[in-house]
Amino acid sequence: MMPIIEVKNLFVDYGKTNVLTDISFALEKGDFIGIAGPNGAGKSTLIKTLLGLVEKTSGNIKLFGVELEKFSNWNNIGYLPQKLSNLNPIFPASVEEIVLLGLLSQKSFPKMVTKGDRKKVNKVLTDLEILNLRDKMLSDLSGGQQQRVMLARTMVSNPEVLIFDEPSTALDPESRNDFFEIIKKLNAAGTTIILITHDTGYIGSYANKLLYIDRKLIHYGAIKEFCCHGDKIGQRFERTDGHIIWHQHE
Amino acid sequence: MIEIINFLQYSFVQRAFLAGSFVAITCAALGMFLVLRKMSLIGDGLSHVSLGAIALGLMFSSSPFYIAVPVVMLGSILILKISEKAKVYGDAAIGIVSAIGIAGGVILVSLSKGFNVDLFSYLFGNILAISKAEVIFSIILSFLVLLLLYIFYWDLFSATFDEEYAKTTGIKTGFINVLLTLMTAVTVVLSVKIVGIMLVSALLILPAVSALQFSKGFRQAIIFAIIFSVISVILGIAISFFMDLPTGATVVMINVLLFALSFIYRQIKT
Numbered sequence: 158m159m160p161i162i163e164v165k166n167l168f169v170d171y172g173k174t175n176v177l178t179d180i181s182f183a184l185e186k187g188d189f190i191g192i193a194g195p196n197g198a199g200k201s202t203l204i205k206t207l208l209g210l211v212e213k214t215s216g217n218i219k220l221f222g223v224e225l226e227k228f229s230n231w232n233n234i235g236y237l238p239q240k241l242s243n244l245n246p247i248f249p250a251s252v253e254e255i256v257l258l259g260l261l262s263q264k265s266f267p268k269m270v271t272k273g274d275r276k277k278v279n280k281v282l283t284d285l286e287i288l289n290l291r292d293k294m295l296s297d298l299s300g301g302q303q304q305r306v307m308l309a310r311t312m313v314s315n316p317e318v319l320i321f322d323e324p325s326t327a328l329d330p331e332s333r334n335d336f337f338e339i340i341k342k343l344n345a346a347g348t349t350i351i352l353i354t355h356d357t358g359y360i361g362s363y364a365n366k367l368l369y370i371d372r373k374l375i376h377y378g379a380i381k382e383f384c385c386h387g388d389k390i391g392q393r394f395e396r397t398d399g400h401i402i403w404h405q406h407e
Numbered sequence: 408m409i410e411i412i413n414f415l416q417y418s419f420v421q422r423a424f425l426a427g428s429f430v431a432i433t434c435a436a437l438g439m440f441l442v443l444r445k446m447s448l449i450g451d452g453l454s455h456v457s458l459g460a461i462a463l464g465l466m467f468s469s470s471p472f473y474i475a476v477p478v479v480m481l482g483s484i485l486i487l488k489i490s491e492k493a494k495v496y497g498d499a500a501i502g503i504v505s506a507i508g509i510a511g512g513v514i515l516v517s518l519s520k521g522f523n524v525d526l527f528s529y530l531f532g533n534i535l536a537i538s539k540a541e542v543i544f545s546i547i548l549s550f551l552v553l554l555l556l557y558i559f560y561w562d563l564f565s566a567t568f569d570e571e572y573a574k575t576t577g578i579k580t581g582f583i584n585v586l587l588t589l590m591t592a593v594t595v596v597l598s599v600k601i602v603g604i605m606l607v608s609a610l611l612i613l614p615a616v617s618a619l620q621f622s623k624g625f626r627q628a629i630i631f632a633i634i635f636s637v638i639s640v641i642l643g644i645a646i647s648f649f650m651d652l653p654t655g656a657t658v659v660m661i662n663v664l665l666f667a668l669s670f671i672y673r674q675i676k677t
Contacts, residue, residue, distance in 0.1 A: 208575050231577040238572055248443055250568060251624035258565045262576035268561040294623055310572075 159222050161186050161318060161349055162207065167216035169199070169206055176202050178373040180216070186317070189350040191360030191380075194370045200353045201239065203370065204322055208236055221317075232262035235311035239322040239353075244295065244303065252290045252298075252306050253278055259310035281313045285339065301332030308339065319343060320351045325359070337363060414648060423534045423654075426542040427640040429549035430597045431610070435636035436556050437594050438611035439618070439629050440587060443567050447612045449486065449588065452501035453595040454607035456482035456508030461529050461599065462515035471529075472544055475596045482508060483592035487585060532603030532655030534644065545597050552590045559586060564625055601640065602655035610636070613662035620669035621676070635665050 160183035169177040177199045184190060192200050205211040207218060209225055218225040221233060256278045261268055282288040285305050295303060304324065311319060321340070325333045337359050344350045344363070354360060360367060360380070367383050369376040376383045414420055441447055460478035464471020482504050490500035516526060528536065537545075556563070565573040566583045574580050591611075598607045614636035615628075622628035643658030650657075 210571060210574055229577065231575060234575070236572065236575045238569070245443065245568075247619055248568060249619055249622040249625055249628040254564070254625050255568070258561075258568065258572070258576070261561055261565055261573075261578065264561075267558040270561065292623070 158185060160184055160219070161188075161221060162351075163217075163219040163222075164207070165217040167203075167206065167218065168214040169202055169211060170214045171202075176372060177206070177370070180370065180374050182368060182374065182377045184318075184349060184351070186349055187344070187347055188366055189344045189364045190352065190366045190368055191357070191364035192351065192353045192368045192370070193357055193360060194375070198371045200370065201322055204236075204320055204351070204353060208234070208320070232260075232314040233317045235259070235314065235316035235319045237307055237311045237319070237321045237324050239324075239326065246296050248296065250295050252282070252287070252293055252295060252309075255295055255306055256281065256309045256313050259313040263314055277313055278309075281309045285309050285312075301328055301335070304328055304332065304336060305339075308336070312343070316348070318349045318351065322353045323355065324352070325354060325356055333359075410649075414645070419535055419537075420644070420648070422537050422539065422542045423644050424641060426537050426545040427534055427601055427644060428637050429546050430594070430601055431614075431636040431640040432633050433549040433552050433594050434598055434610045435614040435618075435632035436553065436629050437587075437590055438615040438636075439625075439632050440563055440567050441591065441611055442615040442619070444587075446497070446587075446591075447608065448498060448501055449483070449591055450595055450611040451608035452486065452505035452508075453479055453483055453592050454599065454604045455505040455512075457596050457599050457607075458526075458530070458604050459508040459511030459515065460596070461604075462512040462519075462526060465526060466515060466519050470538070470540060470544075472541065472596060472600075475599075476548070476593055479592040479596050480589050483588040484585070487588055528603075529599055530604050531653055532599065532601050532606065532658075534601045534654050535648070537600055541600060545600070548593050548597055552593055555586065555590060559583065563587065602658050606655050606659045609659040609662060613659070613666050614639070617662070617666040617669040620666075620673040635662070635669075639665060 162184040164183070165181050167177055167180040168175070180203065192203065194200050202211055206213050207220070207225075209228075220228045221230065223230075253275070257270055257274060260270075260274050260277065279288060279291070282291055285308060287302065287305050287309065290298060290302060290306065295306060298306065308324075319340070325336060328336060333356070340350055340352070341363050350364075352360065352364065364380065366378060367376060367380045368374070369383060438447075438450075441449060457475055457479050460475035460482070461471045463478060464474035467474060486497070486500045486504045489495050489503060490497045493500075495503070512526075562573070562578050562583050565576065565578055566580045570580050573583075594611070595607050598610050602610050614632040617635045618628045618631035622631055639658050639661040643661050644654055646652065646661070647654040647657040
């Protein structure tokens with residue numbers, strides 16, 4: 158089966174600083190990949206490079222079998238960025254308007270919103286149990302509600318791959334659990350998930366593969382194999398009640 | 408009442424209402440994007456560039472807009488390029504280009520001693536003196552800017568809300584930024600005739616920030632900003648006529664009043 162995402166010998170530099178060195182991996186349809194690594198390991202850079210937001214220095218990236226430079230079918234990839242806390246508090250956007258943005262990747266020039274698009278928005282808001290928020294201002298919502306709206310924006314185009322960069326940072330523990338349960342259901346329905354999170358317990362609970370990087374690839378494969386490495390990095394992880402706990406201090 | 412009917416029958420008043428309304432609508436719609444992208448001061452910087460551009464235009468023609476529009480558009484591109492290529496923040500790039508515009512204008516004024524009076528009318532605006540050709544020019548360019556805003560509405564909205572996310576949906580945010588800056592340049596030159604070089608940025612900023620006080624959605628915010636902007640221009644022209652006040656400053660003060668009322672309304676409501 159053709160990999161959905163294929164990365165070969167990826168190098169990324171910021172100026173003279175090397176951020177990613179010789180990263181290679183491939184994702185199959187239906188995978189749930191957890192990306193972990195210490196601060197500054199290049200996790201967000203890796204995701205942004207896959208999305209074309211950061212320019213690679215060398216290497217090869219294929220999305221759905223197409224070279225990144227030639228890829229245009231962006232509605233197949235949903236992205237939930239990290240910076241929810243940076244939302245402009247005076248931005249006068251309703252929930253419906255924000256979720257409609259997720260459909261723009263499907264549209265050709267000039268982009269116009271149709272009744273059908275609004276129906277799609279209603280459906281995704283219903284699925285996420287937030288239809289009652291449709292006409293509210295995003296800035297009037299709680300952190301958990303805002304995150305669901307952003308998830309709705311990511312899901313509305315029905316993408317085959319969903320990429321999450323630290324999605325739970327702004328959430329309280331209850332909202333966090335609800336959020337990860339939603340992601341789990343999406344994966345069970347066949348959506349490929351890529352998840353960066355410091356909550357490595359969630360990676361242990363939900364992901365079937367772990368991509369551990371520290372500027373270079375340390376491990377890619379089953380979580381179990383990583384835990385049983387027995388080396389210095391492997392010992393940072395241990396299982397407790399089905400979760401992986403990452404010890405921050407060596 | 409008869410005075411008002413007579414006032415409305417003056418052709419120069421009709422021209423002022425027509426051109427003023429079109430430019431007011433354009434300023435309000437564009438201003439919303441600029442304010443939310445924290446680019447409000449680009450209007451101020453480009454208005455200073457328009458000083459040099461209009462001075463240049465006056466050297467060659469009695470209608471300097473035809474020269475000012477492309478020159479200010481070039482100034483807007485220069486701001487973008489300086490901030491992209493020269494390790495300079497956007498506000499500093501605006502400051503640099505703004506200084507070039509003012510310095511250029513002052514030098515041109517000193518070189519050509521004949522048009523100081525004309526230039527003064529552009530510094531503080533004089534829409535009641537707008538010619539028929541300038542009205543047509545203003546309407547055509549305003550219509551063009553509004554058409555572009557309509558066509559690229561969702562791209563502009565997405566890039567304004569979250570530029571990084573917009574890129575992941577295939578939106579060419581670099582192109583959108585250039586487009587927005589060029590539209591601002593055109594709108595600034597058109598606004599000079601109404602409120603003058605010194606007060607152009609007020610016409611871009613004030614209707615938008617007034618609407619932001621209570622709007623419940625982006626489209627609604629733009630519609631409210633347009634309503635405020637048109638009211639301020641129509642009332643400003645009328646009040647300045649009857650009270651013998653400078654039109655540009657009156658338009659701006661009505662905008663300030665509308666902002667104050669919006670702010671008070673929001674405070675009471677919350």
